[in-house]
Amino acid sequence: MTSHPRDAPQFYLTAPSPCPYLEGREERKVFTHIVGRRAREINEVLTQGGFRRSQTIAYRPACESCRACISVRVLADEFVPSGNMRRVTRLNRDLVGTTIPNQPTSEQYGLFRRYLAARHHEGGMVDMTVLDYAMMVEDSHVETRIVEYRRRGPDTAIHGRGQGPLVALCLTDELSDGLSMVYSFFDPELAARSLGSYLILDHIARARAKGLPFLYLGYWVEGSRKMDYKARYRPQQRLLSTGWARME
Template sequence: MTSQPRDPPQFYLTSPTACPYLPGKEERKVFTHIVGRRGRDLNEILTQGGFRRSQTIAYRPACETCRACISVRVVVDDFEPSGNLHRVLKHNRDLIGTAIQNRPSSEQYSLFRRYLDARHKDGGMADMSVLDYAMMVEDSHVDTCIVEYRRRGIDSGITGRGEGELIAMGLTDVMSDGLSMVYSFYDPDLTDRSLGTFMILDHIRRARAMGLPYLYLGYWVDGSPKMGYKARFRPQERLMPNGWVRVD
């Protein structure tokens, strides 16, 4: 069980802004800083309480009139992919994910930029510079890694690594009870591969291999096309007012 931090964190509340998920709604967030030696323990406590990490900030929705954002985590040992998810795995069997240190590269930023321009050009991250990207990857006081996905090559059977150009990437926190997918992106020209879904499936496999019970996916927002896909990965637990509730 994660120990409580010695000094309680200070929490702050943002001003209302337009909700990016539900039209006509406003969002507010409560946030705190995750820094120093207690960063790892604090991040685990907050993640288990429904917070998400972005660099050295942990945040969660604090909207006055809406409770649509619900934290979800996949129950790794009981998860079995459906027929459609099996097809996603089969379609991407030529890809290999390699976990490396959370260090940014120009190749990563190039793919990140292409992904944003194609999929989220009007989003809050659209103007991120190469320095902003480097901070997103490196600025962490918790156990964080990168999983890079490349095609299987001639020497992959020996090295265990993919070869060639970067196809997709996930920024992932490693916790005592699971993996938490902080952010992921992929080649926007390969939409037929369902790479976002594939990365979740691969992270479920990774968590199982590491003996970790959960994969944290962030917020599921009922009624939002952007977030609806997270409901596909069951059994999962959803954080409700009375705690984590299993949904099969």
């Protein structure tokens, strides 16, 4: 009888479902659980192999007739922002990002609900309760942190933290070779700040400051307008059938 150690990942395949990125197509995912004493090690290997993490699940597309979803990671040390990206950084120079433990708060959930209502009111996350949100944030067996963004205040220079209402948040995994942006959201009333772009730019800077070579952005989906933005952050590497390939 064949046995498997409890820490060895077992992989499963989902049933087909409508693709959220390309109209008229179906998606399937291969997934496994990231738990146990080897969770961090397994998560690193899988992330480097194109998987994404959601709570204690690691998954990647396994569609039968489509290969449009491509894992992307930015080369943090070589990244040079465009003129528009520098403008976004200037627009948000009054914000401070503070790294805290991955513990949910009612303020976070309130901002999360406003973000979903404005940006993703027809998405699969719109029905998430406060308990669902807490699980998304807390349920991790790897090195996960929250970066909260608030405006600079009179005491920021002393304690290094922003003050006032929460403006944006990113749930971030810390890997040995980079940072992985698991999920982020922001105040939808501050659209002029381009906060989605700013969070990526700030995380590239954070990876560089930590001496980490990569920022993992998840999947770029060719043909999907809402995923086009990931192609702007170059140089980057994309995971092809032959391995990670550099794109200038």
